[in-house]
Amino acid sequence: MAETDAPIDVPRLELETVIGFNGVVPNGLRVHPGKQHIIYPLGCTVVIENISTRKQDFLWGHTNNVSCLTVSPSGRFLASGQVTYMGFKADIIIWDFDAKALYARLVLHKVKIQDLAFSPNDLYLVSLGGQDDSSVVVWDVHSKEAICGHQAQVESAGTTYCLAYSNINDNVFVTGGDGTLRVWELNREDRKIRATDVTMGQLKRVVKCIQMADNFSEPFFFCGTTTGDIIGVNMNTKFFQFLGPEKEKFSLGVETLALIKSGQLLVGAGDGEVALVQFFNKVDKDSKNKKAKICFEKKRSWRDKKTKKQSAVTSIGLRGDGHQFYVGSANSQIYRFNFAEFNADPSPKLNPNQGAVLVKTCHSNDIKDIVFPFGCSELIATAQYQEIRIWDMKNKMELRRQVVPNMTCNSIAITRDGSMVISAWEDGKIRGYGISMSSPTLPERFVQTEAHSKGVTAIAVMTKTSKCNANDLEPGTYIVSGGGEGQVRIWKVEKFYDNKGKDSYKLNLLHTMMEHKGQVSDIKINSADNECVTSSTDGTCIIWDLVKQTRKQIVFSNTLFKAVCYGGYQDCQIITGGTDRKLGYWEVLEGKLIRDLEGAKSGSINAIDISRDGNFVVTGGDEKLLKLWSYNEGAVLFIGIGHSAPITKAKICPRGQTIISVGADGAILIWKYPDVGCQQLQY
Amino acid sequence: MMMQEEATIYNLIPVEEEKKVKPPRYTSKFRDNVKDEYTSDRHDHKTMGYAKVPVDTTDNFLKKRSKEPILPDKLKYTYPDEERKRPPVPKKDDKPLMGLKTTKNFITTNAVQNITSVPRQPQKIFVDTKKGDKHPLDPSGLEPVYTKKKDFGETPKYLTKRKEEMQRAQEEYNAYVAEHFRRGAMRSLTAEEREAILRGLKQNWEEIHDQYQGLSVVTDTAPKKNRKERMEAEMKQLERDIEAIEKHKVIYIAN
Numbered sequence: 001m002a003e004t005d006a007p008i009d010v011p012r013l014e015l016e017t018v019i020g021f022n023g024v025v026p027n028g029l030r031v032h033p034g035k036q037h038i039i040y041p042l043g044c045t046v047v048i049e050n051i052s053t054r055k056q057d058f059l060w061g062h063t064n065n066v067s068c069l070t071v072s073p074s075g076r077f078l079a080s081g082q083v084t085y086m087g088f089k090a091d092i093i094i095w096d097f098d099a100k101a102l103y104a105r106l107v108l109h110k111v112k113i114q115d116l117a118f119s120p121n122d123l124y125l126v127s128l129g130g131q132d133d134s135s136v137v138v139w140d141v142h143s144k145e146a147i148c149g150h151q152a153q154v155e156s157a158g159t160t161y162c163l164a165y166s167n168i169n170d171n172v173f174v175t176g177g178d179g180t181l182r183v184w185e186l187n188r189e190d191r192k193i194r195a196t197d198v199t200m201g202q203l204k205r206v207v208k209c210i211q212m213a214d215n216f217s218e219p220f221f222f223c224g225t226t227t228g229d230i231i232g233v234n235m236n237t238k239f240f241q242f243l244g245p246e247k248e249k250f251s252l253g254v255e256t257l258a259l260i261k262s263g264q265l266l267v268g269a270g271d272g273e274v275a276l277v278q279f280f281n282k283v284d285k286d287s288k289n290k291k292a293k294i295c296f297e298k299k300r301s302w303r304d305k306k307t308k309k310q311s312a313v314t315s316i317g318l319r320g321d322g323h324q325f326y327v328g329s330a331n332s333q334i335y336r337f338n339f340a341e342f343n344a345d346p347s348p349k350l351n352p353n354q355g356a357v358l359v360k361t362c363h364s365n366d367i368k369d370i371v372f373p374f375g376c377s378e379l380i381a382t383a384q385y386q387e388i389r390i391w392d393m394k395n396k397m398e399l400r401r402q403v404v405p406n407m408t409c410n411s412i413a414i415t416r417d418g419s420m421v422i423s424a425w426e427d428g429k430i431r432g433y434g435i436s437m438s439s440p441t442l443p444e445r446f447v448q449t450e451a452h453s454k455g456v457t458a459i460a461v462m463t464k465t466s467k468c469n470a471n472d473l474e475p476g477t478y479i480v481s482g483g484g485e486g487q488v489r490i491w492k493v494e495k496f497y498d499n500k501g502k503d504s505y506k507l508n509l510l511h512t513m514m515e516h517k518g519q520v521s522d523i524k525i526n527s528a529d530n531e532c533v534t535s536s537t538d539g540t541c542i543i544w545d546l547v548k549q550t551r552k553q554i555v556f557s558n559t560l561f562k563a564v565c566y567g568g569y570q571d572c573q574i575i576t577g578g579t580d581r582k583l584g585y586w587e588v589l590e591g592k593l594i595r596d597l598e599g600a601k602s603g604s605i606n607a608i609d610i611s612r613d614g615n616f617v618v619t620g621g622d623e624k625l626l627k628l629w630s631y632n633e634g635a636v637l638f639i640g641i642g643h644s645a646p647i648t649k650a651k652i653c654p655r656g657q658t659i660i661s662v663g664a665d666g667a668i669l670i671w672k673y674p675d676v677g678c679q680q681l682q683y
Numbered sequence: 684m685m686m687q688e689e690a691t692i693y694n695l696i697p698v699e700e701e702k703k704v705k706p707p708r709y710t711s712k713f714r715d716n717v718k719d720e721y722t723s724d725r726h727d728h729k730t731m732g733y734a735k736v737p738v739d740t741t742d743n744f745l746k747k748r749s750k751e752p753i754l755p756d757k758l759k760y761t762y763p764d765e766e767r768k769r770p771p772v773p774k775k776d777d778k779p780l781m782g783l784k785t786t787k788n789f790i791t792t793n794a795v796q797n798i799t800s801v802p803r804q805p806q807k808i809f810v811d812t813k814k815g816d817k818h819p820l821d822p823s824g825l826e827p828v829y830t831k832k833k834d835f836g837e838t839p840k841y842l843t844k845r846k847e848e849m850q851r852a853q854e855e856y857n858a859y860v861a862e863h864f865r866r867g868a869m870r871s872l873t874a875e876e877r878e879a880i881l882r883g884l885k886q887n888w889e890e891i892h893d894q895y896q897g898l899s900v901v902t903d904t905a906p907k908k909n910r911k912e913r914m915e916a917e918m919k920q921l922e923r924d925i926e927a928i929e930k931h932k933v934i935y936i937a938n
Contacts, residue, residue, distance in 0.1 A: 373693060378697070381692075394697060395697065399695050400695065421692065435695065437690050
């Protein structure tokens, strides 16, 4: 117990890689001015990744999700803001990039930091609070103190959404939002900022992003709006100058803008379009005063053709002057563009991708389940809202993806021979998928409708190769599923030929076991394939005999069981975890509690997995810590710190090389499996 | 189609393409020779001709022997053992200094010395082949040297000395501890006292356990729950205490 009381003394697990990117943060993906690193938020951490070596550094310090991120023009500082609960103060953290350490923590805004911007010479940082704060504060970067603050908009205007600093002047910045667009001037001596509203005339727009272009001969700034057009405003006169494009507006609004040295604009739209926009002078013949008018023209346009459902482009990060740029989308994908290829003629034959390369895919929602194929550490299958993905663990790349719109996959299992991926869905269906070598999706093998009435919540698969005795189950593949209503059902996968003579599969319901009163949270089958244990949120775990299809033993506890796992010699014990934070060891034969350990200081235990040799147990839960226990001693050997959201599942890889844990923020963390052999000898 | 039917998830494991190992690049064996022999300024003037260099002034004309190398001055050769060398043996016709002459009869003294001297012990050898190859006997280990040592089979002196020292230290320590105890610095719990405490603890536990067993099955009200929880906590504490006392045979009580 001494270890759990003082987790500081426990050695740490080594974090190998993190697969994750929070694409929803506006302009969250940045390229460092040193051109060697990309920076992106992931939950409450900020990740700095080397482009060439793919080495990641993590900046831990925020207490809640990061809501905005910026890099200083010199590249010396990063700044990130977070969200927090209503009534609390949200932190801004300035990080030292070279030291990868916290430089200053600035606390003044409430609830949410909307946007941040550094002045061109790194002198000041301007922060914009969220809807409930709505104030602008200027901070001195070197003294780490606030200089002055002001209400972001006039009382009658709506929320302010974005912020941009001048490219040349340390004392000028611009804010924009719902019916408000203001140019601010800082007076350092008097510690005051003064706002000038831009004269917009009759025009009413909601500005979502601002791009400065005041280092050109005629100083302008561009604003992207929710109506899908771009506004140009003169910095000197503070007058609205032009609006475009006139036709073909960007659908679902302009989300992000980036200016290239040549004076062209890169536009990221809400429907996933990345466009190159050029503007030029046009003389309108019909108008009486033959004055030149500045017009926009969409020169190039790109969409990801591979994903059917488009998701918004939320950030464009230029590498250097923009010879290469990185695009982050709301569904957590990162693309790398080569500008020369993007600017070239988009002939479908020669240049089908227009210079876009998908460099990173990540989960954008909480990951519900992960599973390794039997005895294989190179692949994992993950389940989330709408999607099943198969990942290559060696290269940390996504291999296959299956999308089912608007449904959540709660649990996933792979048959022993690896030919089928079986998934449990929120709509009460069990879907089985095969593997295709050619297509990037998974071919459907069967769909069992109405498998459970309140959604299928847990699933497990076993394969019988031969009968052990006369009463044993027939050889074949069996599925054990648990539903939201508490039923546990046993199915057999049967192959038949349909009327066209093709191989088809269907599920044959063998038995329904109605004992649980609450949702079945986890199902595990023992190694002999003759019994299974199900945990439920009604506070029971039931051990079922799969051959007789009856209840063998039941375990009661005053908790919501979240995870269960077999352990001990020949699976004679089960380990449970739930909302009471206890790790319980139970005897299978008698259903008696042998041992209960305090598994976590706070929050429930959501995931339990045992190593192949049965000596080590890994647990994870709402306290965001991954713990490696020795099974016999019941002591914490290692602790993994790195998750920024509750851990939903954790698995030890079958070869005992890595531990993989996934969180509610969609991050997949890959930990090095520690050298516990030596550690074990000490006890 | 058939291929797709049989595909399993294991087929997705990326196969690392085996890189063809290239044979090492050919290098000529004359490479070093060529490198040594080649001088880089050999063909410098081949295309452009010689560089235009300013001509020497008329007073700086070419002088006789000015192009010959300047050699260092000649040094007298000395043998390396010059300083160690003894003076030569006197010649036959050299006159002794100041007419001094020894009266020692070298012939008889040599003869007497040799007659009276102890003959030299022959070196012990052994022969291991029929050809008569000789080897020194001493380092061979064939002669029992160590077993013939005087103190063979006895405990070395340093060991007995060390043992005595240890014993003395232990005695001193025991005396010190006894002294310390006598002064009453630390009292050890006697067996009876320990037994009494254990018995008392167990009795307490049993009493609470009895009460606990007699609790009603349904704990529906807050006081009942509190009572049950309190009893459980007490019992757990007692169990811990009993375990602590049982685990240790000798218990010291510090003041």
